[in-house]
Amino acid sequence: MFKLKLRQLKESDLGDVYLNKDDNASYVISDDISLFEKDKVNILISKETLPDVKRLINALNKDDDSNIVMFNTDKGTLRIFLQDIYYFQTYGNDLFLHTKNDKYEIKTTLYQLEELLKDRNFVRIGKATIVNIAKVTEIRTSFNAKLLLVLANKEQLEVMRSYVKSFKEFLKL
Structure with missing residues (x-):
């Protein structure tokens, strides 16, 4: 820490x-x-x-212990600090947790994650993605009224058009 x-x-x-x-x-x-x-x-x-x-x-x-979450995976239980999580994203029926350098398939749903991460630094930016706002280093405007987020690890994620308003409200913009 x-x-x-x-x-x-x-x-x-x-x-x-x-x-x-x-x-x-x-x-x-x-x-x-x-x-x-x-x-x-x-x-x-x-x-x-x-x-x-x-x-x-x-x-x-x-608050250190409250910043640790655990998820079931195929290999057992993953114990991780919230601040190490960059984003969650679904691919088909599979949900992945992304960190700076790793990706873990976890056994939960985005809806359950939203409830777990309520009042934290996480916000939904699309039907399939929840991002840790603390890992966003840059916000750019993109095509079709979308926003482009640049993360601390240089990955880029799009805020889908239908989520831009709630994203801005989350940031109090």
Whole structure:
């Protein structure tokens, strides 16, 4: 969940805050802006902001378990963090979960997913696709009143014309 990159401060300065450290973390905590990473949530800390950063880390950790979902697959059960999911897409009767580099066939329906992911960063963009809005890096206009989404892994997905209005409402545009 977190990657710690410090030059002046020490990890001990954070006190008893639990850091679920991971090299592929979504959050980078650093005291030096030059150590920030592209495509990550970067948190700049200093001695003065330590109390606020501690509260933020504790809040993120508190929700950590609620950000894990499990799906049945042909090979067993897949346990995955929501932030690792890029999108879900159906191909015929099969439903696939897409991550940065992998694709898993899961045993559920898009309707069940919509219910599971309600009030999260996921939005339906077509009859066959639900996308994690946190993985969208660019939104472009496309042909026939459609939108084109560019994801963090450079994949592109279309927001179908009949879903553009609800997509914009989701984004509060």
